[in-house]
Amino acid sequence: MRRVGRAVTIVWVSLRYGLDELVLTSFQKPWLRGLARIASIGRDLSAPRGQRLREALERLGPIFVKFGQVLSTRRDLLPPDIADELALLQDRVPPFPADVAIATIERAFRRPLASLFTSFERQPVASASIAQVHFATLTDKNGREREVAVKVLRPGMLKVIEQDLDLIHMMARWVERLSADGKRLKPREVVGEFDKYLHDELDLVREAASAAQLRRNMAGLDLVLVPEMFWDLCRSDVIVMERMHGIPIGQVERVRAAGVDIPKLARDGVTIFFTQVFRDGFFHADMHPGNIMVSVEPATFGRYISLDFGIVGTLTQTDKEYLAQNFTAFFRRDYKRVAELHVESGWVPQDTRIDELEAAIRSVCEPYFDRPLKEISLGMVLMRLFQTSRRFNVEIQPQLVLLQKTLLNVEGLGRQLDPDLDLWHTAKPFLEKWMLEQVGPRRFWRELKEQAPYYARMLPDMPRLLHGYLQQRPVDDLRRELRQMMAEQRRTNRLLQAIIYGGIGFVLGLLVMQLIVRLRFIG
The missing domain is CATH 1.10.287 (Helix Hairpins)
Structure with a gap:
């Protein structure tokens, strides 16, 4: 009954904000457009379509907000008005009352707020789907005044998320039973992975631990800053970290006006991603613009600042070696080796003809080489690969879903910073060095x-x-x-x-x- 009630809510919100009309008008068939006009009778749909979509996602809750966050980085796939509205979901989700946040903090530490912080800003600086952040100051153990950011979990999140996940699990079972691609796509395993990471986000201590790990990993790279955690003030629903100063990476003109080398910044983003994936096997998996800033402080000028570590991805040594070999073969345009790797890894049946799979992969990838990023849509490449994979019964690997999502985020950031960035050319030297370290x-x-x-x-x-x-x-x-x-x-x-x-x-x-x-x- 809970699932039915939530399903009814989703349908009601969709109708309330005219999402059915938005979908129907996207078709070319005249009769579908006519149906959309009839469906809009009696409803106030005067608000812009992007605004209606954003407000509907906010109304439906955190899972749908996260879906909108991912879409907001794909400006090559969305009309500008919709992309601009969805970008507001990255750090401008409506906040919950400050009194609720303060009560959560005092309950977590069993102390009054005044004994924890010397000052506390009631107005949140950022509000996301899972938590919101307030700036504060405190006196550390050495008697120094420190600026900090206090992250507080939204109340009642677990119940809302589990209701939506119940529906998604049910839909995954339907897809697996009714769709011809159901078994190959492994929807239940993919949803299971999403379920795990979403529940991990509800434990802020886990997020703090992930941030500490990334901070250690990135310490010698001098390309990215990760805030320090104050472990005495970290609980499952509240964490306190070092306040970071910078310009949001989405404000490209401000970053450029500050004197930052934008093309280098774009290249550094690719380097950071491949370092985390192939060197460490531990990567920031929520790299949308709302979670990235650029430092303009003299000592760290031009470095990335990473925020929000609720979702991180991990890869085994086997995963790293397989992916590195695939990327390397792609960069060399060795499509036969790519096909062989698919067979060796068990992604396709053992009786698959290598020459046929090689030809299919070549037809998808060859047109995109030696072109600037502004002329390449990795989303379209993945879509064509997906369509091609149906013919060869390629099985989706759930453990790599986060990596695929993060790669799309990195591409979106790269396109926003430097449309002329050549993703392949930038990544090749890094992979060359990594592969040389794996042999010899x-x-x-x-x-x-x-x-x-x-x-x-x-x-x-x-x-x-x-x-x-x-x-x-x-x-x-x-x-x-x-x-x-x-x-x-x-x-x-x-x-x-x-x-x-x-x-x-x-x-x-x-x-x-x-x-x-x-x-x-x-x-």
Whole structure:
């Protein structure tokens, strides 16, 4: 009954804001447009369509607001008026009362607000679908006055989200049963991933931990700033962090007027994304413009400032290697290798013809190379790949859904900053360096260092284990084994020289392999 009630609410809101009329008028058929005019009779639909869509999404709740946030970065797929309105969802969702926020803070810490902060701004600086942020000041342990940002979870969020997720899970089951593509698309697994990450957003301590991890990972890159967390003031529904000063990245003219190198800023964004994905396997997965600023402070001028770490993505070493090989093959236009990787990973059936899949991938990707980003729509590329994949029964990988979403966000930011940015050319040097580190002596020595503690723990036990083994063997057997060992020693001596030369050959082979990989990238 809860699902039915929520479904009725969704239908009512859609009709209330005229979303049915908006959809019908988008068709070319005259009779559908006529139906839209009839449906609008008796309703006040004088407000602009973008405003009506934004207000409907706000009315429907956090999941729909997040959907609008993702759409707002795709200006190449939306009319400008709708894109402009949806951009307001990024940090201008209607706030909840300050008294409610203060009550939540005092309940979380069991202390009055005045004992926590020396000042507290009742007017929120940002209000999003899950929480809102207030600026404040406090005195730290060293007696210094610190400017902080206080993030407070919206009240009653869990109940609202679970109602919507119940409906989405039900719709996913219907799609899987009724659609021919249902099994291949894995809708239930995809929704399960979305469910997990959405619930993770409701635990602000988890967000604070993710921010701390990203801060450590990015410390040596000098391209992005992540706020410091005040762990004594972090709870599941309230967290306190360092206040960051900068210009919202969506205000490109202000950023340019401040003297920031815009093309470099766009390239740095690509570098940050690929570093987080391929080096760390831990990436900020909610990179819409509302969560990104640009520092204009002298010490950190031109760096990105990341905010809101409620959604982060993780990749295994296998995922990273597979993706890196795919990207590298794409950059080299080696579509046969891309097809082979799809088969090797199990994304397509083993009996798939490589030459047919290769030809299909080439027809999708080849037209987009050597063109500036303003002439490329990654969304259209993905759409064409999706249509092509139906023919080959490609299975969607739920663990990569967040990565795909983040890649779209990065593309949207890149297009907004520098329409002439060549996404492929910018990413290629980074992937080249990463791939070279995955083969050759560097990886060998890195893995040897990683395994060294394991072998160090084993060595002290070796004498005891050897003594126990010898005690269990009869003396005659030991003598016979000793004679055999002495007889084999001569062969061992002869082999020793071959082993030494083999080791030298192995090292030389690794160096040659690294040289070949480098030459293939250059070619």
